[in-house]
Each structure stands twice: as structure tokens, then as C-alpha cells.
Amino acid sequence: MTSKKTAPVKKTVPDPRKSASVKKSASAEQKPPKDRPAKPGRKPAAARKKQPVSPALSAEDRARLLDGTHHDPHTVLGAHAVPGGVAFRAFRPYARSVTVVSGDLRAELHDDGAGFFSGLLPLREVPEYRLLVAYEGEVQETEDAYRFVPTLGELDLHLIGEGRHERLWEALGAHPTTHQGVPGTRFAVWAPDARGVRLAGGFNFWDGTGYPMRSLGSSGVWELFVPGIGEGELYKFDITRPDGSHTLRADPLARRTETPPATSSVVTASHHEWGDAEWLAHRADIPVHEAPFSVYEVHLASWRPGLTYRQLADQLPRYVGDLGFTHVEFMPVAEHPFGGSWGYQVTGFYAPTARLGTPDDFKYLIDALHRAGIGVIMDWVPAHFPRDEWALAEFDGRPLYEHQDPLRAAHPDWGTLEFDLGRREVRNFLVANAVYWCEEFHIDGLRVDAVASMLYLDYSREPGQWIPNEQGGRENLDAVAFLQEMNATVYRLCPGVVTIAEESTSWDGVTRPTHHRGPSGFGGLGFGLKWNMGWMNDSLEYLRHEPVHRAYHHHEMTFSMVYAYSENYVLPLSHDEVVHGKHSLVSKMPGDWWQRRATLRAYLGFMWAHPGKQLLFMGQEFAQGAEWSEAHGPDWWLLDPAYGAEADHRGVRDLVRDLNSVYRRTPALWQRDTDPSGFQWVVGDAAEDDVLAFLRLDAEGNPLLAVSNFSPVVRHDYRLGVPDDIPAWSEVLNTDAAHYGGGDIVHPHPVKTEPQGWHGRAASVRLTLPPLATVWLRPA
Known part of the structure; x- marks a missing residue:
């Protein structure tokens, strides 16, 4: 309910400047004097007036809030105009007392037990108010989170429901903002199968009991605005599964995370001021397939181990610019729990890894590269995600981001899960993610990892482990539609950006426009470029021979x-060719x-x-003899003149x-x-x-x-x-x-x-x- 500003509240208790405890849950009924009978034809006073209601919560609402299964806590908590005045209800576990403060009014609410407090004040309308919450040894004055209207509008919810919210990161996740004139953070998460969702974080000692979120109808979105919470706060969502059990989950749209192995999401806002306007203005001048395009592939964490994003910004543009590459390609920078995955098992799809700094630090690095005239490609991984119990797997208690069919959910090669690309909200999550990196971080291109594993239902599967599509074929029609939508959306919204497919089969039309149909009957996938894996394999095989x-x-x-x-095509000599016993490029060659x-x-x-x-992986530009290791990176000492370099x-x-x-x-x-x-x-x-x-x-x-x-x-x-x-x-x-x-x-x-x-x-x-x-x- 929206509160309205009113004139100062007059005395409603004997002495409003003193803490007045509301001891009764309902006002006493006024009865006519016993010595004066009611006039003939006149109704009793009780019938003429509405009976004042009890401000205390019902047993059912109390139980649902305690269990974390209440879908709409804002209807029962906060302040509400009711017969007899305004009912105030607060749910503050571990609090000793809760007092409503409005102007000169101070009214201590009745302690209803189990962290519930209530009171009925004889006010005509809901006033502007705050809460004084007393804990053992501490008193906090705060806004009441349950007096605010939803922060998401009908258009947001409509687009989310249809899977067409192209700026999904602006609707879901955590956003510091001012709402109804009050600074705080709005939280929103998609969890349609949840029986309830609560917010837990450092601000409530990781006990989300007193921070239930409200369900916004059939959208599956849960929302809560928390006043007084700002940047840097840690948080997760406490989700009640359909079976009544609880799971504590990181935010799928968190834009910042803790440094692994810690797994919390972090409230953040960007303050970076970009200096690459000239670069962005001209990057679309020449189509990429008609322009010079030579790429230096980099694993940021091991290029110069120990450097942060900002330290890399001082060294990487100078090095790459000196060698004359037009672009760098970052191996995945989205947050991932296991460094040994090189970033290819993503848990935080909207957050640059915190290992090297903050999101603004990452923007600083990209800005520095752009100002040096160097484009930035980023590896993007929509093919799969890991099973970590605090991340996306069975997020709200049932398969949500992964496919419902176990045969379609498990990736056979990597022990991970595959996205359910037939679900519109999941497609939206990924399409918006592609746009997010391009718009928010000024990324110039997305190299999409493992496209072949997405395109075929029988990829790495034996007969009996896959089910043909509705046409009887082995093509994953959901993946085809997703890739077409992703490419079309990125090219429409982000001029000058290129998408690049790592696709190792003979699929027809990977770089054909989506509206052009080929012999296979499918429209093109719409990528700008494709890695030429055939050229790479054939040429390296030739050179291995004496x-x-x-x-x-x-x-x-x-x-x-x-x-x-x-x-x-792109001719790729990537990291995949210099690891796992394949030897470095120079060590593949025969002879002395x-x-x-x-x-x-x-x-x-x-x-x-x-x-x-062209694409060349770091270390191969100076003929490193050893395989790449993410633990220590390139052997830079080989360039020291003391070694005859x-x-x-x-x-x-x-x-x-x-x-x-x-x-x-x-x-x-x-x-x-x-x-x-x-x-x-x-x-x-x-x-x-x-x-x-x-x-x-x-x-x-x-x-x-x-x-x-x-x-x-x-x-x-x-x-x-x-x-x-x-x-x-x-x-x-x-x-x-x-x-x-x-x-x-x-x-x-x-x-x-x-x-x-x-x-x-x-x-x-x-x-x-x-x-x-x-x-x-x-x-x-």
C-alpha cells in the first residue's frame, strides 16, 4: 500500500512522546448505558459501526511466514487501513521490541511471540512512519520494507513472462535504487516452482526468516525492496522447494560475486565513466569479414599471474598493440567456481570473475584496450553449466534452467547440465546475457563455445540415449531457434559487434543470415564468423609428419x-591445441x-x-616450448636476452x-x-x-x-x-x-x-x- 503524507498526527494515546505499549489487540466495543434503552427502530451501536479488527496475524499467516512459504507478505505485514484505524504488523525475529515512529507519535507494538509484533492505532490513514527495533544491546531505526509497492511494473512482468525482456538484467537481480523517496536495494528473482523465497545476507546474519519476498503473480518472479541496503552487501536467496525443504542460492543475475571459493552474490552499481566513444562510433564502419582481424587469445588470470584487471590495463594493451593484433579474445571471464575449468563452467553468467577485481575494474581494462585501438572478444558459454548446489542446478527445487528430461539435461562429456533452450524464460536469460556483455561492458564480439554440442541431440550420446526431434531428425531444434534469436538480437541492438561460433561439424549455414534458408531447410544460424576447425586439424596433422x-x-x-x-572463417590456433598432452605449437613440429x-x-x-x-593463443607468439598451464601462464623468461632469446x-x-x-x-x-x-x-x-x-x-x-x-x-x-x-x-x-x-x-x-x-x-x-x-x- 502506498503511504500518503499527512498533517502531523495528533495525540492518539495519553502521552505520545512516551513509548505507549499497545496492549490490546482490538478496541473495546462501545455499548449504550444500561439505564437508557435504545430508541424504538434504532439499530444498536455495534451494528452501526464496523467491528475493529485484531491487528495480530492469523495462525495460518504466522505459520507460512515462519516456514518461508508466504506468497504475499506485503498484504499482512506493514501498515494497513482497517476498520478501527491502521494495523501495524512487523516480523522481526530476535527483536525485543518494535516501536512505530511517525512525527510525534511513538507507539510500541504488542509482542505476539515468535518475532511477530502488532498494534492497531486509531488513525484515519496510513502515515509516513519508521520502525525502532530493539535487539539485545542495540536499537535500530529503519524503514519498513513491507510498506513499499512493487519495484517491477506490468511491462517488465509481461516481457519476462513472454521471454522477450531484452534487458533482463535491469529487471531481475539486485539494484541499489531510491524507491518512493527511500534509498535501498530492490531484489528480484525468477523461481516459479518455489513455495516461497526469502532474502538472506550479511545484513540479517544470513537468516532470511524476517525477509520474505512477494510473488508477482504468474510471472514466477519474487520481489522485495529493502531500504537502507546498499553496495557491497552480500546476499543469497533462501528458496523453499516444493517439498518444503530449503536451499540457499546465489543470484542467477548477480552482477558481482564474492571471490571464489566464496559463493555469495554482492550488491553492486557501476560508477565507471567510459572513454571509448570514438572506438564505439567507428567499430561498425567496415563489416568484420571485410576488415583486418587478427586475434590474440588470452587467459586473463594466467597471462601475467597475479595481475588485477587494472594492472592488466597497464600492460596488456601495450603488449598487444606492439604486436599489432587487432583484437584480444578473453577466455571466459564470467564467474566460475573452479579455476581449473579456465572459466568454461560458469555459475555467475552476469558477473565478471571477482578473482581479478570488480566489474568496474573489468570495464577499465576494456576501456584501456579500446583507447589503444584494440577490440575485445569474449568467450561465452551458453551450452552448459555446472551442478553446484548453490547455483543454477534445480534452482527452485525442480529442473528450471536445465531440461526436464534427464536425457536432455545431462551433458555427456563434462559432467554438467544443459540449458532447456525450449523454455522461453531460459532463452531470455541467455539472449539477454549476450546483450548484457555487449552493452554494459562494451564487448566487441562473443565467441560462442561448444556450438556443436548444442546443435545435435545425439552429440556424444549412444543409441538409446537420445530421442529424435519432432521431425525425426537429430538436430536440436530448440538450440537452432535459440542461436538464431541470440544472433539476430545482438546484431540488432549492438552495432559493430560480431558473434563467432566454435562449431566443428559440417552444419550448413552457421554464418548465413537467419532469414536465408539453405539446402537443409533450416535458416542460417546468423553468426558473423566461424572457427575453421577443419583447417586447424588438417594443417597441424600435416606438419606433425617428417x-x-x-x-x-x-x-x-x-x-x-x-x-x-x-x-x-577464423583460423584458430587456440588454447585447446596446446594443453592436455598435445604439446605447444613449436613442440608439435618434427626435427631439431x-x-x-x-x-x-x-x-x-x-x-x-x-x-x-587469424587467432593465436598467448605464449605461442614466442614459440614457448612447454604446454600452457593456467597455474603459471606463459614462460616469459624465454624472452630474456640472457637466455639467447x-x-x-x-x-x-x-x-x-x-x-x-x-x-x-x-x-x-x-x-x-x-x-x-x-x-x-x-x-x-x-x-x-x-x-x-x-x-x-x-x-x-x-x-x-x-x-x-x-x-x-x-x-x-x-x-x-x-x-x-x-x-x-x-x-x-x-x-x-x-x-x-x-x-x-x-x-x-x-x-x-x-x-x-x-x-x-x-x-x-x-x-x-x-x-x-x-x-x-x-x-x-
């Missing part, structure tokens, strides 16, 4: 061009240390020239810097990544030579010639067919250069085009191909 055997595996380096334009480094340099040169965008590790890092530099200045290498006219084979069948050569062309037809020699021998006067309208070619990059640690077989002068036809072209050039090296040339 050079003498590579002739028999030559197709593994050329097959990618058969399907290169079926999707918009020199040959391994040379092969890695040649491979990186081939990769940067190949159609598609100039020729070994710093040389590879310098190559990566130059690859990015030439790449960004050469539109032929990125402008037509998704257009077949931007690529021409020069020679793709020289298997016996272990040589691949091709042309990349920009929109005006300007070429770059890339030649890779994956054999350990020098190939002199190696003739290659080239366009006859270019008189000479200059070498712009050679991975065998001495300053990269190579043998320095280079072309210091332009190479003239000769009129001798070769490889089906009217002209040709003769090159000296260094061993295990890639050479780039462009018109002199």
Missing part, C-alpha cells in the same frame, strides 16, 4: 580451399630445435596469408609483429576473405616439393604472392607462374630472415617477371625458396 613423408599428406594443406568460402622453430615460422606465414581471419624466441615474436604489420597494411590479405575472387592458386599440387603458392587479391585486384616451402632443403630457381602485367616483385616478408632466427636466404632486390609461361600463366618468376619458410612478395 618432411620426407609430407608429400603423402599434401592434400591436408590444400583441402581447406575446397570449402573456404562456405562460411566466414632449429627445424621446429623454422617450421613454426613458415606455418604462421602460411596461416596469415590463407583466406580467413634474440635468435630463438624473440625472433618468432618479431615475426608475429611483422606478420600483423604487413597484414594490416595489405588489403589483399583480408578484404576478400569471403570472396572466391580474392584467391588464386599458383601451384597447389607440388606435393613432391612440399611447396604451396597462391595469390591473394584485394578489391582492386592488387595481388600478394605467398609461397611456402615445407621441406628442409633450399629450392633454387623455383619457377612460379605470375600475372604478366607486373614487371617485378619485391619481398615484403620472409620467415627465414636472420632477425627471426632463420638462415637469411632472402631476396634483397626485386625479382623480375620473365615472359616464360608457367603454371598456366603467361609469365613467371624464379625464386630461391629457403628451407622450411614462407615468403610474401608484392608488385615492386
